[in-house]
Amino acid sequence: MITFTLKRILQLIPVFFGATLLVYFLVFATPGDPIAALSGGKPMSPAVADALRAQYNLDQPFWVQYFLYLKNLVSFDLGQTFSGQQVSDVIARAMPVTARLAVMALAIEAVFGVIFGVFAGLKKGKLFDSTVLVASLLVIAVPTFVLGFVLQFVVGVKLSWAKPTVSSGAPWGDLILPAVVLGLVSLAYVIRLTRTSIIENKSADYVRTATAKGLSRRRVVVVHILRNSLIPVVTFLGADLGSLMGGAIVTEGIFNVPGIGNLLYQAILKGESATVVAVVSVLVLVFVIANLVVDLLYAWLDPRIRLV
Amino acid sequence: MRYNRTSKALVLSAALALTLTACGGGGGENPSASSGGDASKVITANSTEPQNGLLPANTNEVGGGRVMDLIFTGLVSYDATGKPVNELAESIETTDAQNYTIKIKAGQKFTNGEPVNAKSFVDAWNFGAAAKNAQLNSYFFESIKGYDKVSAEKSTLDKMEGLKVVDDTTFTVELSRPESDFPLRLGYTAFYPLPEAAFKDPKAFGENPAGNGPYKLAEGGWKHNVELNLVPNADYSGPRTPANGGVTFKIYNSFDAAYTDLQADNLDVLDQIPPSALQNYKTDLGDRWVNQAYAGNATMTIPSYLPEFKGEAGQLRRQAISMSIDRQQIIDNIFFGAKQVAKDFTSPVIDGYSDALPGNEVLTFNADKAKELWAQADKIDPWPADKVFTITSNIDGAGNKEYITAMANQISNTLGIKAELNPIPTFKEMRTLVGEKKLTGASRAGWQADYPSLYNFLGPLYGTGAGSNDGDYSNPAFDQKLADGLAATSVEEGNKIFNESQQILLKDLPVVPLWYQAVQGGWSNNVTDVKFGWNGVPIYNAITGK
Numbered sequence: 047m048i049t050f051t052l053k054r055i056l057q058l059i060p061v062f063f064g065a066t067l068l069v070y071f072l073v074f075a076t077p078g079d080p081i082a083a084l085s086g087g088k089p090m091s092p093a094v095a096d097a098l099r100a101q102y103n104l105d106q107p108f109w110v111q112y113f114l115y116l117k118n119l120v121s122f123d124l125g126q127t128f129s130g131q132q133v134s135d136v137i138a139r140a141m142p143v144t145a146r147l148a149v150m151a152l153a154i155e156a157v158f159g160v161i162f163g164v165f166a167g168l169k170k171g172k173l174f175d176s177t178v179l180v181a182s183l184l185v186i187a188v189p190t191f192v193l194g195f196v197l198q199f200v201v202g203v204k205l206s207w208a209k210p211t212v213s214s215g216a217p218w219g220d221l222i223l224p225a226v227v228l229g230l231v232s233l234a235y236v237i238r239l240t241r242t243s244i245i246e247n248k249s250a251d252y253v254r255t256a257t258a259k260g261l262s263r264r265r266v267v268v269v270h271i272l273r274n275s276l277i278p279v280v281t282f283l284g285a286d287l288g289s290l291m292g293g294a295i296v297t298e299g300i301f302n303v304p305g306i307g308n309l310l311y312q313a314i315l316k317g318e319s320a321t322v323v324a325v326v327s328v329l330v331l332v333f334v335i336a337n338l339v340v341d342l343l344y345a346w347l348d349p350r351i352r353l354v
Numbered sequence: 355m356r357y358n359r360t361s362k363a364l365v366l367s368a369a370l371a372l373t374l375t376a377c378g379g380g381g382g383e384n385p386s387a388s389s390g391g392d393a394s395k396v397i398t399a400n401s402t403e404p405q406n407g408l409l410p411a412n413t414n415e416v417g418g419g420r421v422m423d424l425i426f427t428g429l430v431s432y433d434a435t436g437k438p439v440n441e442l443a444e445s446i447e448t449t450d451a452q453n454y455t456i457k458i459k460a461g462q463k464f465t466n467g468e469p470v471n472a473k474s475f476v477d478a479w480n481f482g483a484a485a486k487n488a489q490l491n492s493y494f495f496e497s498i499k500g501y502d503k504v505s506a507e508k509s510t511l512d513k514m515e516g517l518k519v520v521d522d523t524t525f526t527v528e529l530s531r532p533e534s535d536f537p538l539r540l541g542y543t544a545f546y547p548l549p550e551a552a553f554k555d556p557k558a559f560g561e562n563p564a565g566n567g568p569y570k571l572a573e574g575g576w577k578h579n580v581e582l583n584l585v586p587n588a589d590y591s592g593p594r595t596p597a598n599g600g601v602t603f604k605i606y607n608s609f610d611a612a613y614t615d616l617q618a619d620n621l622d623v624l625d626q627i628p629p630s631a632l633q634n635y636k637t638d639l640g641d642r643w644v645n646q647a648y649a650g651n652a653t654m655t656i657p658s659y660l661p662e663f664k665g666e667a668g669q670l671r672r673q674a675i676s677m678s679i680d681r682q683q684i685i686d687n688i689f690f691g692a693k694q695v696a697k698d699f700t701s702p703v704i705d706g707y708s709d710a711l712p713g714n715e716v717l718t719f720n721a722d723k724a725k726e727l728w729a730q731a732d733k734i735d736p737w738p739a740d741k742v743f744t745i746t747s748n749i750d751g752a753g754n755k756e757y758i759t760a761m762a763n764q765i766s767n768t769l770g771i772k773a774e775l776n777p778i779p780t781f782k783e784m785r786t787l788v789g790e791k792k793l794t795g796a797s798r799a800g801w802q803a804d805y806p807s808l809y810n811f812l813g814p815l816y817g818t819g820a821g822s823n824d825g826d827y828s829n830p831a832f833d834q835k836l837a838d839g840l841a842a843t844s845v846e847e848g849n850k851i852f853n854e855s856q857q858i859l860l861k862d863l864p865v866v867p868l869w870y871q872a873v874q875g876g877w878s879n880n881v882t883d884v885k886f887g888w889n890g891v892p893i894y895n896a897i898t899g900k
Contacts, residue, residue, distance in 0.1 A: 078783030084405070084490065085785075088414060088804075089814065089821020091492045093485035093507045101488070129406050130557060131578065139578060195610075203618045210614040214581050214604075302604075302611040304579040312607070315750065317782055 047342070054338050061330060069326045070112050073319040080104070080317035084128060102128070102320075115323070125320030127313075133324045136309065141328065143216045144298070144305035148290040150221055151229035156283055159233050163240025163279075164272060170245055178241075182234035194227045194300040211302040224301040228294055232286050239282055243275035250274075276347055284340030288333035292326075391882050394599040395899025399623040399892065400612040401603035403579050407560020408571075410546035411482025411489035419543055420891055421603065424584055425565035426546040427592055429456065429475075430537070436649065436703060436806030436888030438541055441592045442470065442566075444523070446540070451532035451841060458523050463589055464549040466564035472525040474547035476517045480504070481553060482544055484512040491544040493821055494804075497536060499528045532841040534848050538807045568594045568895050569601060579605055597883065597898040619878045623892050627874040629753050632690045635876060643876040647694055648890030649701045649803035650871035651811070654745060654761075655788075656796045657825040658864065662737065670731035672863035673716050675743075675796075677724035678768035679761055681717075681869055688757045692874055696867035699856055700811040701803065703888045706849030713860035717867055721768045728769050737771060744776040744795030748784035758798060761868075788824045799824065799865060806888050808852040812836060816864050827864035 081098050084090070099105045103114050118125060124133035166175040185193075201223060202210030212220040247253060248271050256270045295307035306325055313321035344351045404418030413422050423431075429443035444457040462470040481487055483495035484504045495501050499516030503509060516528040529536060539545065547566065552559040563571060568590045575583035585600040604621060606612040609628035615621035617638060627635045627643070635643055656663050656672055663671055681695045694702070696717060697709040731737070745762055749755045755775065762773040776795060778784045788797055801822075803810050813836055814820050818828040835855035842848035873890035882900050885893045 076780075076783075078780060078786040079789070080782055082785040082789045083780075083782035085414065089493050090490060091485065091505050093505055093509065094488045094490065094492055096507060097485065097488035129404070130560070136578070198614055202620075203614060206618065209620055210618045211606075211611050211620065213620075214577060299608050300611060302606055302608070302615075304605070308607050309579070315780055315782070 047345070051338065051342070054334075054341070058331070058334055061334060062327060065330045066116075066323050066327055067112065069323050070115065070319055071108065073314070073317060073322050074108050074111065076314075076317060078317065080128065083316065102126075111319075115320070124324045127321055128316060128318055133320050136321065137306075137324060137328060140304060140306050140309045143212075143303060144291055144294060144307065146216065146218070147221050147225055147228060147294060147298075147303060147305060148287060150218075150225035151232070151290050152283065152287055154225060154229040155233040155236050155286070159236025160240050160272075160276075160279065163237045164244055164267070166237065167241040167244025167275075168248065168267065170241075175241070178237060182237050185230050185234040190227065190231060190296050191300060193230060194224075194297055197223060197227055198300060212304075216303065221303075224297050224303055227300070228290060228297045232282075232290070235282065236279060239279050240275060243278055244271060247271050247275050273347055277344060280340055280343050280347065284336045284343075285333075287336045288329060291332055292329045391597065392899030393597055395881070396600040396602055397598050397622050397881060397894065397897050397899075398602045398604055398620075399894060400606050400609070400621060400625060401582065402607075403605050404582075406490070407557060408563045408576075409489065409552065409556060409560045410478060410548065411487075411491040411494070411544045412560070413543050414490045416891070417605075420894075421582055421584070422543045422546065422565075423567070423891075424569040424601065424894060425563060425567045425571060425587075426543075427565075427567045427590070427594070428542075428546045429458070429540040431592070431594060432541050432806060432888060434885060434887055434893060436705065438538060438806075439593055441541075441594075442547070443540070446537045448537075451534040451536070451843065452529050454527040454529075454536065455520075456525055456527065460523050462566060462591075464564045464566050465570045465587060465589065466549055466551055468549040468551065468564070470547055470549075470566050471522045472519045473522075474549060475545075476519050476525050477550075477553065478546065478548035479517060480513050481548065481556075483514055485509045486512065487556070494539070494542065494544040497529045497531070497533050499530045501530070531837075534840055534842050534845070535807045535809045539805045539810075542805045566590070568592065568596050572600070581605060594895045596895045598895075599899075601894050613876075616876055616878060619880060622878045622881045623875070623884060623894075623897060624877070625873060625875045625886070625890065625892050627876060632692055632874065635874065639876045642878070642884075643874065644884070644886055645692065645872055645874050646886060647702050647870050647872045648886070649703050649806060649888050650801060650890065651696055651699070651701055652693070652798075652800040652868045652871065653696075653699075653865040654796050654868060655793075655799045655825045655865045656863070657791065657793055658828070659791060659826050660793075660795070662735075662741065665735070667731040667735040669862060670727045670734075671737075672866065673861075674724045674727035674731065674769060675765055676716050676863055676866045677718070677720045677727070678765050679866070679868070680719040680764055682719070683764075684757055684760050685869060688753065688760060692872055693869035694872060696869050698853075699816075699859055699865075699867055700808050701870050704803070704806055704808055704811070705845070706808045706852065708853055711853060711856055711860065713857050716860055716863065724768050725770075728771075741771070742795075743771055743773040745773070745798065746776040746778060746784065746787065746793055746795060747798035748779070748781045749777045750780050754798060791824075791826065796866075797824070800871070802871075803889065808849055809836070809839065812852060812855060812859075813840075816859060823864075825864050827862070829858060829862060832858045832862075 081095050103111045127133060127136060162178050166178045169175050198210050201207050208223050209220055253270055256266050291306060295311050298305045298307040310325045402417035404421060405415050406412045406418060408418060408422060413419055427441045430438040431441045433439050442458045444459050446454060446456050448454045464470060479495055482489045483492050483501055492505055498514050500514035504511045504514055518526045520526060549564055551564060568587060569584040570587040572583040572585045582603040586596040609626050610630060612621055612624050613628050613631050616624045685691060685693045697714050698711050700707055745758050747754045747758050758775045762775055766773040787793055801811060801815060814822045816823060816827050817836055818833050832855055835851055839848045839851035842851055873886050875886055877884040880900055881897050883896050883898050885896060887893050
């Protein structure tokens, strides 16, 4: 298993170079001069514009820009934003907020998704099952921003149960509402995945054997049916952690969360390569590590799977 | 100040502004004396993350500008109506509009303990102008003698010969030509003084500035992308004494989130009602809102370099296009009344404004006259049969797409030509197209005044070769009028000449004026005495708790 983990970590290197090169090129290729936008329609002295271009290497051809970026990266210098802050500082401020939000959303969807999924699967075709199916369908069909605005207005303004936006320091309490909105769509998928998987496994041979052995119903469900049903669910959750971190742009916008999604969105609009590449690289890292954890979990969930 | 994608004028423009304020009346005096409110309440207000470190000459957008104007004070500040009031200036004297002698009040200091003296101004202005410091506002010093040398490409000079320290409280300014509105500019952010500490390490200073304004940044007060905490500065003794216990600017990336917070009393002052709420904000907020004009406008540039718009035919075509736009209809249906139809090239909150300039009927919708003018132009130089009249605009600012499409439809219906929006995804791309003069049609434009003066709406935009003359307009008669206006010895005389220069613009129409911007703002149940200034920014120091 150690060799397996090491091999996977080594794979990171080509993935990282590929991703940074691609993203750097994409930002480079977007039309428009970022320095022209900095002055916002007011005049800018040509000497000032040239000095700024030189400062961010924007006067160099693509390969030189990329090489200079990599060179700084080796010494752990992620570069500067157009406002002169270190990209590493900016990310260090935004990352913990988004990570907290994503982990809360993931916890919500994992806990409630699996519980609802198991009950729906065990009582297939009954009232509870149909209700859960219809409800999850509805959640999937309604766009996130509609859910977000409605919940924000009802809970935050009309009922005053929570603050409509996240306040300074992003306390856990303020993040509950955005985490629910963020996790809701995936929650619906987790329910449906768990339900299907449970239905499939509950008629499997080993379940019948376990029941015939005289094991308690609880043990049969939790150890034999559920554990084996979790493989597709875990795969989904692992991949979802990455999407929750990088794809929270809409939710972060609605609830004014100062996280990675917002940061990335603003940086793309401004054409700030250093920030975009750094954020995407961090997200790539999150994806790869989440997938590694999922693979390790496979072996634990199903002893027939062996990691080589 | 400047255009910004997320900003203010939803639409358009965006152009943002600085501080200072308009209309409304009564905002300039010290309000703590008159109101019996809670003077210890910390006000929360919306803002955007300042785009650069907090240095006067490097702050050119509203997120940083509104903070700068509270933590610094210059020679003058502007009252609610845009009139300059002396802050640090004891006197600003000139006999020829070219040589100024400026005396400042003695005994003032920065929050780091350094004194504010004549040298603080001279050094700060030299620093702002020098090319080697790459400050975004450097062009503001272009009138000062010697600016051309310090601002030249790769110049290492850092002192303008036009600035001289006489003694601790006196300095002189020599301009390269007479400019009677120079004193009006001195309240703008770029002209604030700086302590020595700023020049030693500008970057560190920008993160944690030591100013001399009514407020100062609290210890660790700038939490990037989250909030900025300002507390009253006990050493300040000017006309803008705070009537509250501080201001916390919460950083929002969308006005929708800020508006929701306002409704929940989770935010005290909002200076921009989002487009989605324009229809309902008056009922949502009861009597806690304002809708007033500020010093900005929206226009459509028709560049002089377009072949179809040259010469006499071009002039007739511009007039025809202007007269085929029903501005009021667009304001009513798309902006729910949140704008005012333009009658000139400036703004009604500026001293000297006139809504009755001869020739301004060209800005009024008149379909018959428009058709007639277009037909005349076609006789001189026929409009190519399949030529489409395009209006270029970035569509990442809310509302741009809607109003330009409506405008294109009106032009098309009235003149019988094809007209359409040419959408550009981002502001950055749009600015590049405009800056490189690569437009193939008209483009969305607008202006937000830097300081309250007619000249600021005319010189930088339509003077030959001027910095923001995006359409390459050039008319020697107009340039002459501008120079005459600047050389005038009184403000009234100058304004009269500037308005004569506008009559030339009304014929040539280098841009088609559309409407004046107005600010729609609101406040919570927890505060009172909320007034907005001439530039659409709330007068924060006057706001007090309930």
